[in-house]
């Protein structure tokens with residue numbers, strides 16, 4: 111007998127898939143820019159720069175929407191790690207990934223309307239969405255209008271630290287993306303979480 | 315010519331004599347008054363530091379301006395008849411031999427019958443080599459100003475193009491290069507000739523080519539510069555010996571003093587970190603997934 115709970119409102123789902131698509135586009139075009147080489151071409155440099163600029167601005171828009179909608183709907187609260195039992199909950203979650211999942215156990219904290227995220231998701235999503243993403247977006251915007259960067263920093267061109275931060279933040283996001291997609295398969299069934307992100311309903 | 319104090323003093327004294335009258339503009343420094351520093355206490359200080367800082371800066375005027383120029387006040391009529399100014403080839407025989415051939419092959423010489431002379435671009439009173447200028451930004455500014463003197467001025471452009479191509483209107487330089495993002499930044503950080511002349515071999519004796527190619531042969535491929543093996547290494551930055559050295563792991567660290575150039579100024583440590591982070595994540599989740607599949611099979615059997 112399966113139960114169905116409605117968890118994700120339409121705006122979160124639309125934002126999520128827009129965000130996902132943009133990040134994939136930005137990763138591929140960003141890698142083409144960073145590892146540019148006349149012999150080894152993923153996306154030609156000029157095209158990659160144009161795509162990256164457009165998708166980057168779109169991501170800034172998507173993030174602004176996300177930030178505002180989060181405040182308006184109170185959804186931001188989901189991202190805040192709750193102190194009571196936090197460590198214990200994390201330990202249980204880690205134990206599940208390291209042991210339980212191989213032994214047919216079900217996830218210890220399935221999503222509920224009140225608690226969409228488990229404790230580990232809270233802390234990681236909080237870090238990604240409220241720390242790394244702003245760094246990525248702000249350095250991206252400066253990169254797009256380099257005159258915003260300081261003229262020079264310790265004798266180097268002022269764009270250098272901006273570029274390095276942008277690159278580091280991008281590495282974190284891309285690594286997160288792979289882990290995130292994989293962890294999407296660790297629901298009740300492999301498809302459970304993906305379905306939920308499309309329909310909004312959690313079934314188990 | 316010479317750098318010992320006595321010769322320098324002698325040259326300054328000679329030049330001061332010329333500067334008594336020549337307080338006007340120089341060839342390409344119109345309105346800026348190369349020789350016109352009336353506030354200077356000493357006549358011999360009237361000369362702009364741009365002249366003294368140039369490669370010809372410790373030469374006497376009369377080393378180049380000979381003939382009728384040697385007696386003054388020289389009369390305009392006399393000058394046009396007898397006066398001589400030494401051509402560049404008088405002193406730069408070897409270089410001129412090669413450069414002249416390249417200038418002759420340039421679009422300018424081919425399309426405009428009124429061939430360019432060396433001083434059409436080079437103001438011999440301010441010309442400075444990369445080493446002399448000591449800064450890549452200054453070199454870029456000097457070189458691009460040579461081209462922009464015509465390509466950014468309808469008057470000057472018509473003066474040279476008008477006779478042969480009366481219908482040719484000067485195309486706006488920023489508009490032509492609209493496909494190049496951050497256009498203004500490129501003008502400050504790369505030379506026109508980096509895209510408009512054929513690349514020069516790393517060990518060639520001349521550091522630039524003077525052959526301005528047809529516009530359809532101009533460089534449009536971004537990754538000639540935006541790549542680790544950037545053409546800027548053997549072009550704009552060739553006079554900087556440390557181009558090979560890595561600084562804090564940055565490839566092409568020499569560029570970084572002036573410009574961050576996406577694709578060229580990569581950092582090997584950060585790239586290694588990226589490989590570990592992204593590679594580690596993909597490897598980690600793949601392994602986890604594999605174990606899950608194996609565990610599920612075992613549970614079934």
Ligand code: HEM
Nearest residue numbers: 136137140143144159162166169250251253254273280577
């Ligand atoms: C997941 C998201 C993103 C990834 C993975 C990413 C990755 C990268 C990478 C690897 C580079 C090359 C940097 C270098 O070689 O130092 C780059 C350049 C750049 N990024 Fe991003 N980036 C992302 C988001 C953004 C955003 C949101 C913006 C704008 C708001 C942006 C704007 C830029 C700009 C302007 C450049 C310089 C090249 C160009 O003009 O296209 N990026 N990015």
